[in-house]
Amino acid sequence: MKQLVNTFLAILIVAFGLMFLASRLNSAQGYSGGNTLTIYNWGDYIDPDLLKQFQEETGITVIYQTFDSNEAMLTKVEQGGTVFDVVVPSDYAIAKMREEKLLLPLDHSKLPNLANIGSKFMDLSFDPGNLYSVPYFWGTVGIIFNPDMTKGIDFSSWNSLWDKRLNNDIFLVDGAREVMGMALNSLHYSVNDRDEEHLQEALTKLNKLSPNVKAIVGDEIKMLLANEEAAVGIVWSGDASEIMDENDKLDYVVPEEGSNIWFDNMVIPRGAANIEGAHKFINFMLRPDVAAQNTEYVGYSTPNVPALELLPEDISGDERFYPPAGITDRLEVYDNLGKRMLAHYNELFLKFKMNKK
Amino acid sequence: MNSKGKSYYLIPYYLWIALFVIAPVLLVVYYSLFDLDGKLTLNNYVNFFTPVYMRMMLNSFWYAFLITLFSLLVAYPAAYLLTRTKHKQLWLLLIILPTWINLLLKTYAFIGIFGTFGPVNNFFDLLGLGEQQILFTGFSFVFVSVYIFIPFMILPIFSALDEMNLSLVDAARDLGASGWTTFRRVVFPLTISGVRSGCMAVFIPALSLFMITRLIAGNRVITLGTAIEQHFLVTQDWGMGSTVAVFLIAIMALFMILTGSSRKGVRGG
Amino acid sequence: MKNKRKIKNKNGIANIYLVLVFLVLYAPIFYLMYYSFNSGGTMHEFEGFTLDYYREVLADTRLMIIVINTLVIALLSSAIATVIAVIGALAIQHVRSRRAKNTLLSLNNVLIVSPDVIIGASFLILFTIVGIKLGFTSVLLSHVAFSIPIAVIMILPHLQEMSPTLTDAARDLGATRRDVLTKVILPIIKPGIFSGFFMALTYSLDDFAVTFFVTGNGYSTLSVEIYSRARQGVSLSINALSTLIFLFTILLVIGYYYLNQRKSRQPVHIAEPVAEAGVPR
Numbered sequence: 001m002k003q004l005v006n007t008f009l010a011i012l013i014v015a016f017g018l019m020f021l022a023s024r025l026n027s028a029q030g031y032s033g034g035n036t037l038t039i040y041n042w043g044d045y046i047d048p049d050l051l052k053q054f055q056e057e058t059g060i061t062v063i064y065q066t067f068d069s070n071e072a073m074l075t076k077v078e079q080g081g082t083v084f085d086v087v088v089p090s091d092y093a094i095a096k097m098r099e100e101k102l103l104l105p106l107d108h109s110k111l112p113n114l115a116n117i118g119s120k121f122m123d124l125s126f127d128p129g130n131l132y133s134v135p136y137f138w139g140t141v142g143i144i145f146n147p148d149m150t151k152g153i154d155f156s157s158w159n160s161l162w163d164k165r166l167n168n169d170i171f172l173v174d175g176a177r178e179v180m181g182m183a184l185n186s187l188h189y190s191v192n193d194r195d196e197e198h199l200q201e202a203l204t205k206l207n208k209l210s211p212n213v214k215a216i217v218g219d220e221i222k223m224l225l226a227n228e229e230a231a232v233g234i235v236w237s238g239d240a241s242e243i244m245d246e247n248d249k250l251d252y253v254v255p256e257e258g259s260n261i262w263f264d265n266m267v268i269p270r271g272a273a274n275i276e277g278a279h280k281f282i283n284f285m286l287r288p289d290v291a292a293q294n295t296e297y298v299g300y301s302t303p304n305v306p307a308l309e310l311l312p313e314d315i316s317g318d319e320r321f322y323p324p325a326g327i328t329d330r331l332e333v334y335d336n337l338g339k340r341m342l343a344h345y346n347e348l349f350l351k352f353k354m355n356k357k
Numbered sequence: 358m359n360s361k362g363k364s365y366y367l368i369p370y371y372l373w374i375a376l377f378v379i380a381p382v383l384l385v386v387y388y389s390l391f392d393l394d395g396k397l398t399l400n401n402y403v404n405f406f407t408p409v410y411m412r413m414m415l416n417s418f419w420y421a422f423l424i425t426l427f428s429l430l431v432a433y434p435a436a437y438l439l440t441r442t443k444h445k446q447l448w449l450l451l452i453i454l455p456t457w458i459n460l461l462l463k464t465y466a467f468i469g470i471f472g473t474f475g476p477v478n479n480f481f482d483l484l485g486l487g488e489q490q491i492l493f494t495g496f497s498f499v500f501v502s503v504y505i506f507i508p509f510m511i512l513p514i515f516s517a518l519d520e521m522n523l524s525l526v527d528a529a530r531d532l533g534a535s536g537w538t539t540f541r542r543v544v545f546p547l548t549i550s551g552v553r554s555g556c557m558a559v560f561i562p563a564l565s566l567f568m569i570t571r572l573i574a575g576n577r578v579i580t581l582g583t584a585i586e587q588h589f590l591v592t593q594d595w596g597m598g599s600t601v602a603v604f605l606i607a608i609m610a611l612f613m614i615l616t617g618s619s620r621k622g623v624r625g626g
Numbered sequence: 627m628k629n630k631r632k633i634k635n636k637n638g639i640a641n642i643y644l645v646l647v648f649l650v651l652y653a654p655i656f657y658l659m660y661y662s663f664n665s666g667g668t669m670h671e672f673e674g675f676t677l678d679y680y681r682e683v684l685a686d687t688r689l690m691i692i693v694i695n696t697l698v699i700a701l702l703s704s705a706i707a708t709v710i711a712v713i714g715a716l717a718i719q720h721v722r723s724r725r726a727k728n729t730l731l732s733l734n735n736v737l738i739v740s741p742d743v744i745i746g747a748s749f750l751i752l753f754t755i756v757g758i759k760l761g762f763t764s765v766l767l768s769h770v771a772f773s774i775p776i777a778v779i780m781i782l783p784h785l786q787e788m789s790p791t792l793t794d795a796a797r798d799l800g801a802t803r804r805d806v807l808t809k810v811i812l813p814i815i816k817p818g819i820f821s822g823f824f825m826a827l828t829y830s831l832d833d834f835a836v837t838f839f840v841t842g843n844g845y846s847t848l849s850v851e852i853y854s855r856a857r858q859g860v861s862l863s864i865n866a867l868s869t870l871i872f873l874f875t876i877l878l879v880i881g882y883y884y885l886n887q888r889k890s891r892q893p894v895h896i897a898e899p900v901a902e903a904g905v906p907r
Contacts, residue, residue, distance in 0.1 A: 001809070018698045018701075071590040079751065079754050081754045083842075168490075216571070216576035364717075366716075367713055378734075381744075382736060435647045451879070455655055456832065466669070512780065558779050
């Protein structure tokens with residue numbers, strides 16, 4: 001009994017000691033002061049030096065919080081109970097947030113640097129007129145492949161994936177929109193197709209791909225492909241650039257039938273406490289030198305035109321990540337299909353997953 | 358729940374049940390009655406009885422069963438041998454310690470270890486077995502799951518074995534029982550409560566495993582846990598997700614009742 | 627069954643078996659530690675030795691705060707959960723009818739069987755309804771809540787093994803309710819209490835989904851941080867951090883063990899033999 005009580009007390013003392021330490025550290029960092037800005041972003045999706053720089057320039061202390069999926073972030077913002085000043089959702093999530101009135105309109109007069117964003121990245125279907133969002137990074141969905149392992153197969157078409165020589169050699173990313181979109185594209189349909197016949201056709205075609213699919217995975221796809229666990233992967237361009245950083249044998253291509261173009265964007269969610277600071281932060285991130293530095297750190301494609309000019313030629317001139325007009329014309333943003341259609345896409349994707357053994 | 362007399366001290370537990378068990382369960386049941394458009398319906402329940410979900414359920418059960426079985430087979434001898442070591446308490450702590458390192462990191466390490474060029478395949482090469490696909494198979498899924506759950510099985514069995522009165526074993530041996538008979542008639546019955554709580558601590562959470570199904574099994578294994586995850590986080594079809602959860606909870610309750618009623622028979626020791 | 631032979635053949639096969647179990651349990655951890663020194667930046671090919679990631683970790687105050695938060699939550703929640711779980715196990719034991727007992731046990735296990743997303747989402751809704759500010763309090767409450775059932779499962783068998791005549795006898799001898807609890811019951815279930823505490827600790831340290839949903843206002847734990855880094859690729863500085871935590875814990879465990887042993891000339895009892903507590907079976 002005595003031992004139990006002693007242990008219990010020891011634990012409490014240690015815990016409270018640590019709590020004290022944490023609060024000291026917190027106040028030393030200025031986190032408990034008044035002038036703070038809470039940013040809600042994907043983990044490690046910003047150069048931490050820029051946060052420090054912003055802090056020094058404006059005197060606003062940044063609290064950086066992270067999420068791992070748009071949907072999880074949505075639930076948090078929807079439920080409230082905690083304050084976020086700037087959030088970085090993807091395009092389709094913005095459409096949803098707009099619909100559910102979770103966003104505050106941006107004051108463009110406070111964002112003079114918005115002019116730096118290339119015109120083709122403005123005024124897109126998920127946010128006409130950029131009333132609520134400012135593009136942060138963008139990219140495509142495409143095929144990453146290892147020429148050493150693919151015996152000269154040409155991947156300029158989605159249909160090349162069905163090649164018999166790729167048996168058990170493809171990783172798919174675990175996303176219904178991406179995989180269904182790929183199948184629809186391979187049949188020359190739109191990634192936003194709602195026609196039931198086309199969708200069933202896509203499922204049938206996907207089922208034929210099963211023998212070639214080694215696994216359907218999430219973020220670990222980068223590690224797997226860099227380790228050469230399989231020859232081919234369907235990935236987002238951002239992931240592709242990271243994989244190629246780790247393993248330069250691999251190459252990335254956006255197939256000619258077309259594909260998806262995606263955006264991560266900065267928004268101010270409902271309930272933001274420091275709206276003034278949020279505008280300052282967004283404007284700061286749009287500055288060419290800042291955007292360029294961030295692009296080098298993150299490795300995704302930047303929509304910031306003057307920033308791109310500041311970047312070395314091997315980044316800005318890379319057509320795989322900054323494709324020429326001929327290809328970008330065939331890229332489509334994911335429309336908000338509505339809950340029903342989205343559920344249907346997911347159902348078909350689930351059937352495909354269950355089909356493969 | 359006939360808490361008799363002055364049992365004020367039981368209040369915190371019942372309060373916990375009311376606030377953190379019954380309230381969420383009611384919430385889940387409530388959500389399960391709505392479809393995507395927010396209309397009151399029983400369609401989700403009808404949907405559950407389609408082949409897709411039935412297959413998922415069988416899958417979940419089969420794998421949870423395998424995971425529990427292998428955990429037990431590995432954990433029992435390990436727990437037994439641990440009780441025979443000199444610094445057994447220390448060794449036991451060292452069994453638990455790996456669970457305190459983040460699971461995602463350990464899983465990434467397993468991806469590396471089991472990978473085509475990982476140490477295991479290098480070893481196979483050395484033996485002349487050639488490269489094997491280990492990742493994304495049922496085997497790797499069960500292996501990593503057993504890895505995750507093994508401390509949960511060892512701990513209760515260890516406690517039970519440790520409490521066992523060794524003189525009983527000696528007595529049985531003195532009376533001429535063979536090692537196997539002693540184990541079957543004396544040791545195992547005395548530790549059955551530990552085995553039961555170990556199996557509970559493994560089987561129940563194993564039913565709703567999800568992350569491993571993607572990371573290690575590459576979505577070749579789809580369980581009810583995966584489906585719930587999907588519905589809550591991707592489709593945002595909380596109704597269907599909740600329905601699957603309702604069934605999961607019901608199945609667990611059934612499992613408890615079934616194993617609970619067999620208690621009398623076994624409790625001879 | 628193979629283990630019979632091992633019982634007989636005490637040292638040889640038995641030791642090999644245990645060594646194997648430990649090897650497998652620690653393999654992924656050693657793998658992580660090994661690559662934390664890799665200048666190549668990945669967990670794949672080892673290019674060269676570096677301590678950069680350790681420097682990075684030690685310079686990152688935000689990460690340090692997160693680590694401390696994680697420890698505080700884990701220790702506090704496990705301690706509180708264990709206390710409530712003892713009460714819970716007593717409550718379950720207290721109930722006489724089999725049906726009521728099964729009901730109570732099923733209720734106890736609901737949180738173990740429910741996937742984390744559901745627990746997280748429903749707790750989040752609960753907290754916002756009640757109006758608890760998301761952050762330390764909500765995370766602590768949730769961790770206490772989901773750690774209770776596993777601790778109950780660890781404690782209950784010890785209570786069930788206890789002969790009911792024992793408490794009756796103590797009562798007959800004039801022991802008060804309190805005495806029965808502190809002098810008879812608690813010593814018997816002590817091993818279960820420690821098992822429960824350690825399992826609660828495991829649950830708390832590993833939880834990502836529930837914490838993610840119920841945290842807010844700048845409060846974060848290590849799991850949330852690690853999982854949300856997955857999209858960008860978890861950097862080796864996390865490996866370095868894990869290595870540090872691992873070494874620190876192992877020193878703590880071994881140090882605590884030997885200190886205790888010297889002081890009391892008895893091992894630390896996670897699972898103290900009943901016989902020592904003076905209880906006949």
